[in-house]
Amino acid sequence: VTYQLIITRLISLFLLLVLPSYGVAHANLNREIHTLHHYHFSVPAGLESRVEFWKKIYSEYSTDHYILHDMDDLSKIYKVVYIKDGSKLSNRSRDHKLKRFKKKYRKILLKIARVKNPLSLKGESKRVYNLVKSNFKMASRRIRIQVGQSDRFRAGIGRSGIYQGRINKIFSKAKLPLELTVLPHVESSFQTNAYSSAGAAGIWQFTRGTGRLFMRVGYDIDERRDPILSTLAASKLLKTNFETLQSWPLAITAYNHGAYGMKRAKRRHGANIVDVINGYRSRNFG
Incomplete structure (x- = not known):
């Protein structure tokens, strides 16, 4: 296989x-x-983007990668954060680092929600605007973090060979x-x-x-x-x-x-x- x-x-x-x-x-x-x-x-119709998201989680991103994404639309990925040996950090230390990124993108989304002229947006704010397109305030409440699994998955394949x-x-x-x-x-x-x-x-x-x-x-x-x-x-x-x-x-x-x-x-x-x-x-x- x-x-x-x-x-x-x-x-x-x-x-x-x-x-x-x-x-x-x-x-x-x-x-x-x-x-x-x-x-x-x-793959059920309409779930293709979810499948692609989880394929990346299991084949591209390791447990040192933390993917900030919209929990309802998995095609909307705000950022992939790399923390070397992140899985070895204490939960408190790792969560502290990740909360900073989550807070950053929540602020960006709320800022976009208040902007009257989207053409004035620059840099990361412009990218996020083009990514999300609408309902920015609601999107600010839906930011989720998923840890990668590729290294665990590959190790699991090695272990599975025995059985x-x-x-x-x-x-x-x-x-x-x-x-x-x-x-x-x-x-x-x-x-x-x-x-x-x-x-x-x-x-x-x-x-x-x-x-x-x-x-x-x-x-x-x-x-x-x-x-x-x-x-x-x-x-x-x-x-x-x-x-x-x-x-x-x-x-x-x-x-x-x-x-x-x-x-x-x-x-x-x-x-x-x-x-x-x-x-x-x-x-x-x-």
Whole structure:
């Protein structure tokens, strides 16, 4: 599998996992064929700029790069800040540096909002004006910072080589789309010792509650940290999600947000993932 193919698969799946964090334009996904072992993971219409943004995050920008962008329109990038060994700095020190840039562009946007004659703008203010075009005051509230992931992703590819063959066999045997095997790149960068603030562990980032449905999870034995046993568990969870929801976009989103909540969302808003995201709100979704 080539690096570019992994990137493409990753972005398709990553969008389904992160879309709940963003407002998105309507896209028609209902025409896709959904079966347990077949789904064509393609870019939904209207989300091309988001895909390009995340491709850059995972292929061009390292964890020393911090991208200031509009949270609603990912094509609008204000600045890429480079902080050498930024990931090694304390959160306080790094945040202090980044807040200065965020404050700078917020000020520029508010200044543009007050300007009566845009032709008087010069330099960076002119560039930002041409980039944003309208609703500058609102845009000043939507500045977000995303850290690059290319070095973590490349390291994850190296680590995945140890397990990828066996993972593929497990998913093939379960008759699941092989594209799903790149999910650990999103969840953990294939770090077996990954542990999140929410208590999720292992390459598939199972929480204790979900993990116990498929594995032994305790203080003496925690099978979530075993790459192969957790892969078997992930294949069962994804298969169960699909059988419940009959849609791979919904089943994949349920991997993080729960099948019960997604089933309720589907009942209210239909099977179109974008309709679900735009219309459904709960404590863990949206």
